[in-house]
Amino acid sequence: MSTISDQLMLAEHKQARQILAELSALLGAAAQPEIPLAFERKENMAITTTKTVRELAVELPHATRVFEKLGIDYCCGGGRPLEEACATAHIAVDDVVRALEQSTGNSASGNPRDWNAAPLGELVDHIVSKHHTYVKAEVPRLQALMTKVIGVHGKNHPELEQVHVAFCELAGELGGHLMKEEQILFPYIKQMAGGTGCGPSCFGTVQNPIHVMMLEHDSAGEKLREMREATQNYALPQDACVSYSTLFSALVEFEQDLHQHIHVENNILFPRAIELESR
Numbered sequence: 001m002s003t004i005s006d007q008l009m010l011a012e013h014k015q016a017r018q019i020l021a022e023l024s025a026l027l028g029a030a031a032q033p034e035i036p037l038a039f040e041r042k043e044n045m046a047i048t049t050t051k052t053v054r055e056l057a058v059e060l061p062h063a064t065r066v067f068e069k070l071g072i073d074y075c076c077g078g079g080r081p082l083e084e085a086c087a088t089a090h091i092a093v094d095d096v097v098r099a100l101e102q103s104t105g106n107s108a109s110g111n112p113r114d115w116n117a118a119p120l121g122e123l124v125d126h127i128v129s130k131h132h133t134y135v136k137a138e139v140p141r142l143q144a145l146m147t148k149v150i151g152v153h154g155k156n157h158p159e160l161e162q163v164h165v166a167f168c169e170l171a172g173e174l175g176g177h178l179m180k181e182e183q184i185l186f187p188y189i190k191q192m193a194g195g196t197g198c199g200p201s202c203f204g205t206v207q208n209p210i211h212v213m214m215l216e217h218d219s220a221g222e223k224l225r226e227m228r229e230a231t232q233n234y235a236l237p238q239d240a241c242v243s244y245s246t247l248f249s250a251l252v253e254f255e256q257d258l259h260q261h262i263h264v265e266n267n268i269l270f271p272r273a274i275e276l277e278s279r
């Protein structure tokens with residue numbers, strides 16, 4: 001007899017296969033599987049299964065969308081080779097490579113800006129205007145919506161209270177985190193990037209605040225995981241009303257934005273700032 005965890009694993013696997021199929025359809029995939037694996041044709045493909053998820057997320061313009069859809073951690077846990085991350089997520093690595101290849105070759109919206117090459121000051125401004133502004137607007141909206149949904153459904157769905165606790169902790173942590181970035185770390189990075197020289201900082205090397213920010217990112221990632229687990233991947237119950245479903249959609253969107261936000265900081269901004277300081 002299979003255990004509950006076996007059944008959950010199987011359900012996740014089925015869900016991943018379904019998402020891959022949808023992704024292929026969205027990306028205009030031709031009938032499968034004659035595309036050979038990337039590692040079999042290294043001369044013209046940059047995708048290899050031994051590269052880390054983080055490397056692929058940085059190198060391929062749309063990789064983060066593919067990883068997000070498949071539930072592959074590309075920000076805080078992005079240091080693992082692709083093949084290992086796929087094994088953990090119970091997804092066939094060749095399917096993921098194929099989805100990555102398709103995402104690279106079939107973009108309807110054009111390639112997003114290459115933040116590896118953009119001026120650092122512009123990258124900082126982008127993070128604040130896109131991601132920080134979004135968090136500040138969404139946190140109060142989601143807290144109000146959550147209170148309303150718990151008021152109606154909390155009795156029948158005690159997991160909502162778990163989500164509420166984790167979200168409030170996350171919101172509290174993010175408040176201080178964004179303030180530290182906007183008032184201390186980011187102005188320092190912009191000053192370095194401006195080439196006008198930096199006065200003495202209160203934190204020594206830029207690696208010190210970056211280290212703290214990355215620890216806080218790990219904690220945020222953990223809260224997002226807690227909420228996803230408590231809701232069994234944001235599965236809506238049969239008695240869910242419109243507010244309930246709006247809340248879950250908004251939480252999924254919040255999670256996606258925070259993953260992208262952390263990825264851009266951990267994997268692009270911070271390494272570039274450390275490299276700039278070392279020159």
Ligand SMILES: [Fe+2]
Nearest residue numbers: 127181261265
């Ligand atoms: Fe940030």
Ligand SMILES: [Fe+2]
Nearest residue numbers: 181213217265
């Ligand atoms: Fe951050």
